[in-house]
Amino acid sequence: MNVRFLCCGDSALVVEFGAHIDRGLNDRVLRFNNAVRAARIPGIVETVPTFRSVMIHYDPLHTESAAVQAALERLLDSEGSVPRSARLWRIPVCYTPAHAPDLEEVARRTGLAPAQVVRLHSERRYRVYMVGFSPGYPYMGDLAQRLTLPRRTDPRLRVPRGSIAIAAGMTAIYPVESPGGWHLIGATPLRLFDLARSPPALLAAGDEVLFEPIEAGTFEEIRAAVAAGDYRVSCETVTP
Amino acid sequence: MKPALKIVSPGPHTTVQGKPRIGYRDIGVPASGPLDRVSLHLANALVGNTPDAPALEFLLQGPVCEVVAPAVRLALLGCAAHIEVRSHRPRAIPAGRSVRLLQGDVFRIGSLIDSACAYLAVEGGFDIAPVLASPSTYVRAGLGGLHGRRLEKGDIVPIARATVEACDERELVPPPDPRHDARIRVVLGPQTDHFTDEGVRTLLSAVYTVSPQADRMGFRLDGPAIQHAHDYNIVSDGVVSGSIQVPGTGRPIVLMVDNQTTGGYPKIATVISADLPLVGRRRPGRSLRFTAVSVREAEQARRAQEAEIKTQIDRLRRFPCENRG
Numbered sequence: 001m002n003v004r005f006l007c008c009g010d011s012a013l014v015v016e017f018g019a020h021i022d023r024g025l026n027d028r029v030l031r032f033n034n035a036v037r038a039a040r041i042p043g044i045v046e047t048v049p050t051f052r053s054v055m056i057h058y059d060p061l062h063t064e065s066a067a068v069q070a071a072l073e074r075l076l077d078s079e080g081s082v083p084r085s086a087r088l089w090r091i092p093v094c095y096t097p098a099h100a101p102d103l104e105e106v107a108r109r110t111g112l113a114p115a116q117v118v119r120l121h122s123e124r125r126y127r128v129y130m131v132g133f134s135p136g137y138p139y140m141g142d143l144a145q146r147l148t149l150p151r152r153t154d155p156r157l158r159v160p161r162g163s164i165a166i167a168a169g170m171t172a173i174y175p176v177e178s179p180g181g182w183h184l185i186g187a188t189p190l191r192l193f194d195l196a197r198s199p200p201a202l203l204a205a206g207d208e209v210l211f212e213p214i215e216a217g218t219f220e221e222i223r224a225a226v227a228a229g230d231y232r233v234s235c236e237t238v239t240p
Numbered sequence: 241m242k243p244a245l246k247i248v249s250p251g252p253h254t255t256v257q258g259k260p261r262i263g264y265r266d267i268g269v270p271a272s273g274p275l276d277r278v279s280l281h282l283a284n285a286l287v288g289n290t291p292d293a294p295a296l297e298f299l300l301q302g303p304v305c306e307v308v309a310p311a312v313r314l315a316l317l318g319c320a321a322h323i324e325v326r327s328h329r330p331r332a333i334p335a336g337r338s339v340r341l342l343q344g345d346v347f348r349i350g351s352l353i354d355s356a357c358a359y360l361a362v363e364g365g366f367d368i369a370p371v372l373a374s375p376s377t378y379v380r381a382g383l384g385g386l387h388g389r390r391l392e393k394g395d396i397v398p399i400a401r402a403t404v405e406a407c408d409e410r411e412l413v414p415p416p417d418p419r420h421d422a423r424i425r426v427v428l429g430p431q432t433d434h435f436t437d438e439g440v441r442t443l444l445s446a447v448y449t450v451s452p453q454a455d456r457m458g459f460r461l462d463g464p465a466i467q468h469a470h471d472y473n474i475v476s477d478g479v480v481s482g483s484i485q486v487p488g489t490g491r492p493i494v495l496m497v498d499n500q501t502t503g504g505y506p507k508i509a510t511v512i513s514a515d516l517p518l519v520g521r522r523r524p525g526r527s528l529r530f531t532a533v534s535v536r537e538a539e540q541a542r543r544a545q546e547a548e549i550k551t552q553i554d555r556l557r558r559f560p561c562e563n564r565g
Contacts, residue, residue, distance in 0.1 A: 006430030009510030010538035012480040014430050021475055048266045048478045050502055055478025057265065060513055060542045065535045132476060132502030135268045135381045139476070176381055193267075193381075195371065201267035 003076060005069050006053075010060045015072060016053040021141065021169075025052055026129050027240070030206040031084055032076070041071045049205045050130045051139070088208045090234040091173070091188050093122065093164050094219040099187035102152075106166070106183050110146055118213060120144040121164075121185060126171060127240065128207040136175035136193030136201035140209055143169050155181035162187045164211070175201070186211075189223035190233060202233065208240055243309030243402050245362070247395040248346060251301040253455075256366055256385035256397070257359075258294035261374035265501040271481065272376040272384065273497050275299075275357045275456060275520030278416070278549060279318030283361035285553045286315035286338045286410050293365030294375040296397070299357050299455075300523065302349025308396065310403040313340045316349060317416075318358035318521065324348045336412040338363075340404060340561050355418060356454065356523040364401025378498060380457075408558040416552065419518055423531040426484065426509040427538050431474065434506035435486070439467035443484070443492065443508055448528045456498040458485075459519060461528060465490025466508060476504040482511035482519075484530075494519055512538035514545040 006014040015032065018025045033049040036056065043063025048055040058068050095103065095118045107114045126140035133139075143166055151167045156179060159165070163174040165182030174180060175192030192202045203209065214222070225231035247254070257280065260273030274280040274297055281291040296303070302321060315338040316323050322332035323339060325347045333339040335358070341347065352358050368375035368385060377385025386397055432440060448463035472488045479485065483495045485505040494511055495503075496519070511519055512533065522528060533541070 007427055007510070007535055008430050008478075008480050008507070009427050009482050009512055010535055010542055011482075011513050012478070012510075014478055016430075016477070019475060046263050046265055048501055050477045051475050053477045055265075055480070057262075057480065060539055061546060064539050130476070130502065131266065131268045133268060133500055135264075135383075137268050178380070195383075199264075199267060200372070204267065 005072070007065065008055070010065065012055055012057045013065060013068060014053050014055050018052045021051050021129065023127060026127070027084065029054055033205075034084070035075050036072065039071070039075055041068065043068060050132065084206065084240065085237050086206050086208050086240040088125075088210065088236050088238040089203065090210050090212050091190060092214045092218065092222055093186045093188050093211045094214050094216055095186040096216045098216065099219065100185045102183040103185045106147070106149065106185055109149060112146065117147065117185060120147055121166070121171065122211045122213050126209045128203050128205055128209060130205045131201060131203065134176060134178050136203070138172055138192070138203040138207075138209075140171045141169060143171050149183060151181040152183060155179055159184065160187070162189065162192070164188060187219070189219050189226055191226060206240070208238060241308060243312070243399040244396045245312070245399065246306040246308050247303055247391050247393060247397065248306055249304040249393060250391040250395070251298045251303045253299040254303050254391040255297055255377035255379065256294050256368050256375060257297040257377060258365070258368070258375045259292040260497070261372050261376055261378070261384065264372050268501050269372060269381070269383070270378060270498050270501055272374065272378045274359065275497055276318050276359070276517040278517045278545070279521075280359045280361070281549055282412060282416060282552060283315050283317035283359040284365075285556065286317065286336070286412065287313050287361050287363040289361060289363065289365050293361065294368045295359045295361040295366065296391070297357055297359055298349070298352070301351050302358065302360070303391065304346065304348040307341045307343055307345045309343060309399060311340055311342050312399060313338055313363035313404045315339070315361050316358060317361070319352035319355035321349050321352050321358065324350065336415040338409045338411070340406060340409070354420060354523070355521045356450070357520055362399050363404045364399055367398040367400040380498065406561045409561050410556040410558055412552060413555070413557045418521055420522065420526060422518060423529045424515050424519060425512045425533045425538065425541065426530050427512060427535050428509045428532050430510075431506035432508055434469055434474065435508050436467045436469050439469070440508065442466050444530055444532055446529075448492065450522045450524045450526050450528060452524045454524055456496055458496050458499060459494045459522075461492050461494065463491070466492060468506070472506065473504055474506050476502045479503045479507065480510060482513065482516050483507045484509045484511065496520060512541055514538070514541040
């Protein structure tokens with residue numbers, strides 16, 4: 001699919017690389033997003049990479065759509081195969097029933113034992129395709145085929161902070177308490193969104209994530225350490 | 241005690257709003273800031289502030305406040321309501337005019353009458369520590385403003401200036417036209433191809449009504465359903481304030497300043513930045529009609545609007561302060 005420029009009024013435009021969820025396509029999105037940021041094009045105020053596109057927000061009093069598009073086209077022409085490095089995070093997750101209200105149901109609906117659901121969920125390395133929905137909310141994939149379920153028909157009004165969720169081939173972590181329609185199969189004691197940190201979101205688009213199962217006791221220990229400010233999340237730089 | 245306004249009664253939804261929160265949309269944090277940028281700008285000009293100094297924004301109905309400072313200068317804008325002062329000398333100050341009030345004065349701003357939102361600016365601005373580079377309140381994530389939430393009875397909202405002089409007041413003459421009947425200009429896209437020609441015609445010809453489900457995230461509209469060409473789900477991509485998304489019901493939603501940064505419904509069009517404040521002002525029940533313009537026209541409209549704001553500020557009428565006590 002060719003790259004398309006889509007107009008979003010007089011203060012944003014979208015550079016669309018495709019219409020699907022795909023790692024290669026998302027790689028292009030992330031590389032282009034980095035290139036746009038590095039280019040410091042006058043008038044562009046921020047960029048939002050998604051699964052398949054980059055939204056460019058600009059200040060209509062300092063530039064105009066045609067100038068922004070021309071600058072972006074030049075960047076696309078020079079788009080090389082710059083290798084992208086990523087951060088690999090190891091995120092502790094407790095899958096015990098107290099932290100996993102939907103695990104039984106997911107097991108029943110997928111015809112698996114709860115332990116198999118946990119294994120299928122925790123044995124993969126995930127890619128953060130994008131951050132959206134709420135502050136710090138990472139859309140991660142790809143989920144094992146056998147765990148693919150549609151969203152809940154009755155979304156919860158309150159999903160607790162730190163909940164690990166799955167739906168529609170994706171997995172996510174709720175960074176703040178919010179409404180939510182995904183299935184909750186675990187919880188992390190880490191804070192995905194913390195104003196004391198800069199940037200406040202732990203995960204960014206393009207990051208890689210491993211989930212490490214922990215017991216309820218370890219969950220409490222880590223939670224206390226996080227609250228006291230002396231827990232260091234495991235993170236290394238890798239080539240995706 | 242620090243100079244402040246004390247909230248005697250907050251009204252249904254009163255928050256601190258000022259400069260939007262720019263630079264965090266890639267981690268899912270919306271811009272927030274005022275629903276009606278133009279009225280905030282002019283309200284601040286009436287009390288000599290910079291355009292996006294932190295002010296109070298209230299939806300549908302205003303608060304009751306008490307002055308906890310030797311003197312404050314206030315201005316209300318964005319509605320046809322008055323600042324009703326209950327003191328030894330009761331009086332009503334119309335929107336669009338600054339007034340100096342004294343320690344202990346209590347004032348009420350009732351129903352906004354014709355408008356969905358309005359602003360109360362204070363000389364010096366409210367003294368609100370920025371969170372992620374903005375004082376604006378984003379209630380859903382508890383960011384900015386006073387404790388990240390809407391104001392409650394008994395809240396003390398600090399003011400950044402200890403007291404104010406009994407100097408001239410300012411007035412907007414003539415008062416700004418809220419343009420409650422103006423057509424809302426949109427630029428078609430980004431996903432117009434997800435709708436039938438008939439669907440696009442519906443958007444541009446039908447009369448919509450602001451539904452009661454209108455808040456800082458989005459204004460749901462009642463009216464004819466807009467026909468999708470095929471599926472009404474897309475793989476999530478970016479959205480902007482002003483995006484008109486159309487979910488499966490076919491009823492459009494104009495996304496406003498607290499909008500989520502990404503979304504999975506196709507967007508048929510985008511309200512131009514000059515007209516988004518007009519949408520923000522329309523109360524539930526008011527009608528809304530759309531008309532399509534080019535991006536170039538949208539850009540010119542925005543520049544013309546900024547020039548007009550500047551002219552209005554240059555022409556502020558000055559008159560002697562009524563309260564030299």
